[in-house]
Amino acid sequence: MATKSKNSAGNKDMTTPHWHAKAKEIQKFGEVTKDLPHPLDEKVRSKMVAKLNQLLADSSALRDMYKKHHWQVSGPTFYQLHLLFDKHFDEQVDIVDTIAERIQLLGGVTVAMGGDVAEITKIPRPPKGREEVPVQISRLLEAHKLIIKECLDISDAADDAGDQGTNDLVVSDVLRTNELQSWFIGQHLVAMPLTIPE
Numbered sequence: 001m002a003t004k005s006k007n008s009a010g011n012k013d014m015t016t017p018h019w020h021a022k023a024k025e026i027q028k029f030g031e032v033t034k035d036l037p038h039p040l041d042e043k044v045r046s047k048m049v050a051k052l053n054q055l056l057a058d059s060s061a062l063r064d065m066y067k068k069h070h071w072q073v074s075g076p077t078f079y080q081l082h083l084l085f086d087k088h089f090d091e092q093v094d095i096v097d098t099i100a101e102r103i104q105l106l107g108g109v110t111v112a113m114g115g116d117v118a119e120i121t122k123i124p125r126p127p128k129g130r131e132e133v134p135v136q137i138s139r140l141l142e143a144h145k146l147i148i149k150e151c152l153d154i155s156d157a158a159d160d161a162g163d164q165g166t167n168d169l170v171v172s173d174v175l176r177t178n179e180l181q182s183w184f185i186g187q188h189l190v191a192m193p194l195t196i197p198e
């Protein structure tokens, strides 16, 4: 009878996935890795991680609100808003990933799941049902304003703390995109006639 071969860890069973894994968390939310090959000290990284997690939660909520509005929009401007909301959703997906990866590289833990985002975000939760276009857009504008203000605050704090990487990220990636999206969305609420009355 042929003997079963072993893998490098000495396990005989080399085909069954060991998938019922349960163990303690390896790092708690709010904790920051102590010793990293990065010159910023732990206190600064901890302060920046907390601020970036707030920005991450708010950006995640805005990202999801864009998809909600993309699905639920209706009316004469349906097609353009349906496409515009999805374009902004895609851009917020990139923003969320950029913020999250900076949190991890600073030794922190990202807020990730929807339920956790809902606990942390400062963006008011919209109803589950559908709302009119001006209400959808007003909600988005309020969310952009909140995020833009956070970017300005984090940028100043990062500058003071010598964290130029965070400063650059919130200005170049988050602030500028949110400013542009806010302008594109806000212009839809201007009462501009389609024709000049006789």
Ligand SMILES: [Fe+2]
Pocket (backbone or CB within 6 Å): 070, 086
């Ligand atoms: Fe879609």
